[in-house]
Amino acid sequence: MENIEQRSKQLAKTYEPNEVENRIYRFWMEGGYFHAVPNSGKKPYTIVIPPPNITGQLHMGHALDNTLQDILIRWRRMQGFEALWMPGTDHASIATEAKIVEAMAKEGISKEDIGREGFLKRAWEWKETYGSRIINQLKKMGSSCDWERERFTMDEGCSKAVREVFVRLYEKGLIYRGERIINWCTHCRTSISDAEVEFEEKEATFYHLRYPLTDGSGYLELATTRPETMLGDTAVAVHPDDERYAHLIGKNVILPIVNKEIPIISDTYVEMDFGTGVVKITPAHDPNDFEVGLRHNLPVVTVIDEGGIMNEFAGKYSGMTIMECRKEIVKELEEQGWLVKTEPLKHNVGSCYRCRTVIEPRISMQWFVKMEPLAGPATEAVKNRYTRFVPERFEKVYFHWLENIRDWCISRQLWWGHRIPAWYCQDCGYVTVGRDDPSVCENCGSSDIKQDEDTLDTWFSSALWPFSTLGWPDKTPELDYFYPTNTLVTGYDIIFFWVVRMMFSGLEHTGKVPFDTVFIHGLVRDAQGQKMSKSLGNGIDPLEIIEQYGADALRFTLAAGNSPGNDMRFTTEKAEASRNFANKLWNAARFILMNIGDNKVELGLPDKLELEDKWIASRFNSVAAEITENLEKFELGIAVQKLHDFIWDNFCDWYIELCKSRLQGENASGGRQVLVFVMTGTLKMLHPFMPFITEEIWQTLPHEGEALMISPWPEYDTALDFPEEEREMERIMEAIRAIRNRRAEMNVPPSKKAPVYIETAFIPTFERGAVFFEKLAWASEIKVGSGFELDRAISIVTADATIKIPMDELVDKDAERSRLTREKEAVKKRLDGVMARLNNKAFTSKAPADVVNTAKENAARLNEKLTLLEQSLLNL
RNA sequence: GGGCGCAUAGCUCAGCCGGUUAGAGCGCUUGCUUCACACGCAAGAGGUCGGGGAUUCGAGUUCCUCUGCGCCCACCA
Numbered sequence A: 001m002e003n004i005e006q007r008s009k010q011l012a013k014t015y016e017p018n019e020v021e022n023r024i025y026r027f028w029m030e031g032g033y034f035h036a037v038p039n040s041g042k043k044p045y046t047i048v049i050p051p052p053n054i055t056g057q058l059h060m061g062h063a064l065d066n067t068l069q070d071i072l073i074r075w076r077r078m079q080g081f082e083a084l085w086m087p088g089t090d091h092a093s094i095a096t097e098a099k100i101v102e103a104m105a106k107e108g109i110s111k112e113d114i115g116r117e118g119f120l121k122r123a124w125e126w127k128e129t130y131g132s133r134i135i136n137q138l139k140k141m142g143s144s145c146d147w148e149r150e151r152f153t154m155d156e157g158c159s160k161a162v163r164e165v166f167v168r169l170y171e172k173g174l175i176y177r178g179e180r181i182i183n184w185c186t187h188c189r190t191s192i193s194d195a196e197v198e199f200e201e202k203e204a205t206f207y208h209l210r211y212p213l214t215d216g217s218g219y220l221e222l223a224t225t226r227p228e229t230m231l232g233d234t235a236v237a238v239h240p241d242d243e244r245y246a247h248l249i250g251k252n253v254i255l256p257i258v259n260k261e262i263p264i265i266s267d268t269y270v271e272m273d274f275g276t277g278v279v280k281i282t283p284a285h286d287p288n289d290f291e292v293g294l295r296h297n298l299p300v301v302t303v304i305d306e307g308g309i310m311n312e313f314a315g316k317y318s319g320m321t322i323m324e325c326r327k328e329i330v331k332e333l334e335e336q337g338w339l340v341k342t343e344p345l346k347h348n349v350g351s352c353y354r355c356r357t358v359i360e361p362r363i364s365m366q367w368f369v370k371m372e373p374l375a376g377p378a379t380e381a382v383k384n385r386y387t388r389f390v391p392e393r394f395e396k397v398y399f400h401w402l403e404n405i406r407d408w409c410i411s412r413q414l415w416w417g418h419r420i421p422a423w424y425c426q427d428c429g430y431v432t433v434g435r436d437d438p439s440v441c442e443n444c445g446s447s448d449i450k451q452d453e454d455t456l457d458t459w460f461s462s463a464l465w466p467f468s469t470l471g472w473p474d475k476t477p478e479l480d481y482f483y484p485t486n487t488l489v490t491g492y493d494i495i496f497f498w499v500v501r502m503m504f505s506g507l508e509h510t511g512k513v514p515f516d517t518v519f520i521h522g523l524v525r526d527a528q529g530q531k532m533s534k535s536l537g538n539g540i541d542p543l544e545i546i547e548q549y550g551a552d553a554l555r556f557t558l559a560a561g562n563s564p565g566n567d568m569r570f571t572t573e574k575a576e577a578s579r580n581f582a583n584k585l586w587n588a589a590r591f592i593l594m595n596i597g598d599n600k601v602e603l604g605l606p607d608k609l610e611l612e613d614k615w616i617a618s619r620f621n622s623v624a625a626e627i628t629e630n631l632e633k634f635e636l637g638i639a640v641q642k643l644h645d646f647i648w649d650n651f652c653d654w655y656i657e658l659c660k661s662r663l664q665g666e667n668a669s670g671g672r673q674v675l676v677f678v679m680t681g682t683l684k685m686l687h688p689f690m691p692f693i694t695e696e697i698w699q700t701l702p703h704e705g706e707a708l709m710i711s712p713w714p715e716y717d718t719a720l721d722f723p724e725e726e727r728e729m730e731r732i733m734e735a736i737r738a739i740r741n742r743r744a745e746m747n748v749p750p751s752k753k754a755p756v757y758i759e760t761a762f763i764p765t766f767e768r769g770a771v772f773f774e775k776l777a778w779a780s781e782i783k784v785g786s787g788f789e790l791d792r793a794i795s796i797v798t799a800d801a802t803i804k805i806p807m808d809e810l811v812d813k814d815a816e817r818s819r820l821t822r823e824k825e826a827v828k829k830r831l832d833g834v835m836a837r838l839n840n841k842a843f844t845s846k847a848p849a850d851v852v853n854t855a856k857e858n859a860a861r862l863n864e865k866l867t868l869l870e871q872s873l874l875n876l
Numbered sequence B: 001g002g003g004c005g006c007a008u009a010g011c012u013c014a015g016c017c018g019g020u021u022a023g024a025g026c027g028c029u030u031g032c033u034u035c036a037c038a039c040g041c042a043a044g045a046g047g048u049c050g051g052g053g054a055u056u057c058g059a060g061u062u063c064c065u066c067u068g069c070g071c072c073c074a075c076c077a
Helices: A004-010 A017-031 A060-078 A093-106 A111-140 A156-171 A227-232 A287-296 A312-317 A322-336 A372-383 A394-403 A458-462 A477-482 A492-510 A542-549 A551-560 A572-596 A611-632 A636-663 A668-686 A691-700 A723-745 A763-776 A813-838 A841-846 A849-875
Strands: A044-048 A082-086 A175-185 A190-192 A197-212 A219-224 A235-238 A252-255 A260-266 A278-281 A339-352 A359-369 A388-390 A422-425 A431-433 A449-451 A485-491 A515-521 A754-760 A779-785 A793-797 A801-806
Touching: A017 A542, A017 A551, A017 A691, A044 A060, A044 A477, A060 A082, A060 A111, A060 A485, A060 A515, A060 A542, A060 A551, A060 A611, A082 A477, A093 A111, A111 A542, A156 A175, A156 A431, A156 A458, A156 A492, A190 A359, A197 A227, A197 A252, A197 A322, A219 A227, A219 A278, A227 A312, A227 A322, A235 A287, A278 A287, A287 A359, A312 A322, A322 A339, A339 A359, A372 A394, A372 A492, A388 A394, A394 A492, A458 A492, A485 A492, A492 A515, A542 A551, A542 A572, A551 A572, A551 A636, A551 A691, A572 A636, A572 A668, A572 A691, A611 A636, A611 A668, A611 A723, A611 A763, A636 A668, A636 A763, A668 A691, A723 A763, A723 A793, A723 A801, A754 A763, A763 A779, A793 A813, A793 A849, A801 A849, A813 A841, A813 A849, A841 A849
Parallel strands: A044 A082, A044 A485, A235 A260, A388 A515, A485 A515, A754 A779
Antiparallel strands: A175 A190, A175 A359, A197 A219, A197 A339, A235 A278, A252 A260, A422 A431, A422 A449, A754 A801, A793 A801
């Protein structure tokens, strides 16, 4: 307390976030306030962080995601929950491996040069160097994660969970290995899952080719966008019902250039209306053709290798890239007369979501998770409301995806990741899969076994994140207490990648849903509404915003702009407005501190409350109730907006102003007490949104407890409910606004004070409020009563009072008359509207009582105002 | 081919269960060296809530339909 004066002197005129933020964050860390422990006697509330990639740098998406999580976790912590925000990072196999390979390339080293061991050593070093970068950036945001529990998807515990899950699923027959056609990225040189393929409509050329019938009776015309794959054609297909070709089914055609006989088959996969109704079948390089090939037992001829180069089966084209080969083939087909025509065609092309390289469907031996048995429970859990989405519409997306799900290809031809725990016996061929690394074949005992070279899809480990981080598969107190977690906060763009997989994994392995609520947010876009991206270079760096405006301003901007599930635009103008708000708050605190001076301030409200005290207390109270409700409903944007309005409008623009004269007089201590009470209470509610500045101010003001971040959340208190005083204050405020309005219209400067005569039926109210008119309505003198006889005065009419201000030289009776008449007409028009409703039997009989009552009160007020206006006109 | 979202003040967006005179920030206009704050104060202008129809005592809000943007999913080569 003794340092308040000292502190208040230190308070700069404008808030300087940078120094404050680092100091406050350290203070929280030293206090251990972020740490949550099991079985504390409190109810748990848990959020697991979507683990950022170790390659990552904080971008606006992270900033939004983490702001929302921190708001929720701080709020729940203050509400008295044992709030755990579980942090960590993801190894991000493809992205990380690509980065390391890239870095090595600069040194002229390739993966093969240093081998698997050497590569992994480098990768871990890389992780040690860069893995903490994103974590430090999250700290700059103010994130109150339990850093003592920080995890990594490839740490010992997570790896153990991954191994356990793999073995369990394998033993249940839900993981299998097989030769399938999968999505192959020729750049990353690995398979990727269906979810990792991004489709984009592209302009292509549709080549119409003709293949001659072997019996010499003619040709079969077909069309393709990929002529180079004809080298791997093993059939042509038509629809069984297609009369045009029915007589040809079973006959053969000669594959041009290759000069090989291939059969004409029929399959319902062929669309009769599309192209010529004839499709060339290349089982090795097209997923549909692969299926057709299976149905018809067609041979598979692979002509493209894993690097996107034509292989030895491509004959003379061997060694060419796909595009080179296409060019050559088309040229040759044309020369030989097999090319009928070309036409432009728009069609969907899949590309790798990491590197944008066109996906090459490719047959290879891979590991898969059988999805059908897992998808059912995941669907049911949401249908039965064990987990819900906010906003709800995303459930539809979730269901749809699960309904159409195909088996998940989980093996990756990468080194950085969890290596597949399968060992192949070189003698008997048996596959040994186990929790511990085997030294011999489980089947024949041979010691000549080799581990699978592949690693698992990154998402395989992230899918376990909600429980692997809590200790699963061990039965830990953490798992028991914090699991299932409560809220999962993420963007709609990773529902498929992550949310779905956590859902079915959680259900399969723990028997419980991993979280009760999935809170979905949208993308942060730039000022033009474009997606922020590296290639466009339009990204706004959150760290720069923090540097310039402060972390609180960044958070406020993101929170205020959040409407569940919707995208938002980020502009520096918004950040600036948020910074201004922080400064407003800062100065309100400065004002209070200056007025406290050396005085001791008792905590809590004073015994005797003035009218304005009851008004602000009552407003504060309803705001507390509303905001809590908004937060419960995940309406964070609305909540923070309400706080903003309360602080700026009610507290700063009115209450502080109302207090000013009182703070100079006898009753100053009560005012100081109320100021501190409302300010600290408001700081509590604002804290989850703007943690740094609120903590800093709170520490400076008289307070109870060691930190704002662990002080109790304000609750609605019936003792603070003063509806009558709120109405009274409204009457006074309306009168003050009306006077200000009139004076502004007449261009009367504040320096020109004038007496104010108030004629009203609410004499006690206005007598109590009289003092406010001096400062806020520039009154030189106030009289409250009735029947004031004033010769040259302007009249200002509210529903509750007629205010007269003598201003000889400024009064123009004609202007007054026309103004009052205009106002009268406006009031009359509105009154007519209300009366029309009240005279409508259908309205009075069908509308609920409170709506009818409001209308009646309204009519009464309008009536009153109309009467007052008419009187003023008569008295002119 | 399915599904979803958005369309409200000059700009960016709120607006929950339908219910007084539709809000905020920025911008704009006018005035203000008011002893917390010009990153401020006071006052103000600005909206037939995309078009049409329906339900209702009452619709920005519900339903249908149309238009325009945007997104997601899907194996017509």
